[in-house]
Amino acid sequence: MRLTPFLVLALLTSAIVATQVIGQAQFKSPHERQRLDSLIESLCSRHPAPSPKRMVPMREEKAVWKAVDELMSLGPKAFPALIDHFEDERYSYTEDNTTGERIAGPSVNRTVGYLCFHIVTAQVQKYVSWDEPDPRDSPGYYSTVVPWVKKDAVEWIKGRVDKPLWELQKENLSFVIEQNEKLLKDFEKDSREEKLCKEAIKKNTELIAQLKRTQKPLPSRNPRPRFER
Numbered sequence: 574m575r576l577t578p579f580l581v582l583a584l585l586t587s588a589i590v591a592t593q594v595i596g597q598a599q600f601k602s603p604h605e606r607q608r609l610d611s612l613i614e615s616l617c618s619r620h621p622a623p624s625p626k627r628m629v630p631m632r633e634e635k636a637v638w639k640a641v642d643e644l645m646s647l648g649p650k651a652f653p654a655l656i657d658h659f660e661d662e663r664y665s666y667t668e669d670n671t672t673g674e675r676i677a678g679p680s681v682n683r684t685v686g687y688l689c690f691h692i693v694t695a696q697v698q699k700y701v702s703w704d705e706p707d708p709r710d711s712p713g714y715y716s717t718v719v720p721w722v723k724k725d726a727v728e729w730i731k732g733r734v735d736k737p738l739w740e741l742q743k744e745n746l747s748f749v750i751e752q753n754e755k756l757l758k759d760f761e762k763d764s765r766e767e768k769l770c771k772e773a774i775k776k777n778t779e780l781i782a783q784l785k786r787t788q789k790p791l792p793s794r795n796p797r798p799r800f801e802r
Contacts, residue, residue, distance in 0.1 A: 609654050615640035622664035622682045634666050644692050649738050653730050655693050659723040661685035668798035694719050695796040697741045718745045738790040746777045
């Protein structure tokens with residue numbers, strides 16, 4: 574079959590509509606979708622991105638954080654539209670550079686896509702903190718089932734559009750447990766690493782039991798930088 578220009582355009586249009594439907598499926602009216610789109614637009618700063626050499630991050634973006642609060646309140650039904658913006662390179666806000674690579678500057682500029690990813694993961698990703706030792710280099714601390722790459726995230730959300738948040742959290746906790754179980758057999762007995770893995774498995778298993786019992790989501794993390802909280 575020869576693809577005429579008209580047919581090619583029709584196929585491309587169908588593909589675009591198919592990706593948009595994912596983001597529209599949870600909304601009962603165009604008004605709800607328009608509100609969601611407006612909130613995501615509000616994640617874009619009204620100011621140009623400052624130099625990373627700037628010592629004090631910009632703190633006047635109240636509209637950004639108000640939109641974040643409203644998007645968080647929408648829960649999983651906002652996820653498809655947020656995922657649609659994972660590659661949005663527009664400037665959103667500036668925060669302290671806590672990566673340890675401060676040679677690049679004391680602050681770092683974040684994009685709308687970066688913030689959209691963190692609004693989703695702040696609700697889905699769960700980790701259990703440890704009293705000792707410091708968990709930041711521990712298995713599962715940064716683990717999330719939400720893919721960072723947009724096309725992978727679109728595939729991930731397709732089969733989960735109708736799932737409640739507590740089930741998505743349970744999936745993430747199971748992922749953390751699976752990671753720790755794989756690593757556990759490689760660690761020496763009574764080592765620091767073995768202790769961390771066993772503690773992570775135990776505590777996250779307890780959280781899964783809680784989710785199954787209550788069928789209510791665990792509290793979400795705050796996606797804002799610390800100076801904005």
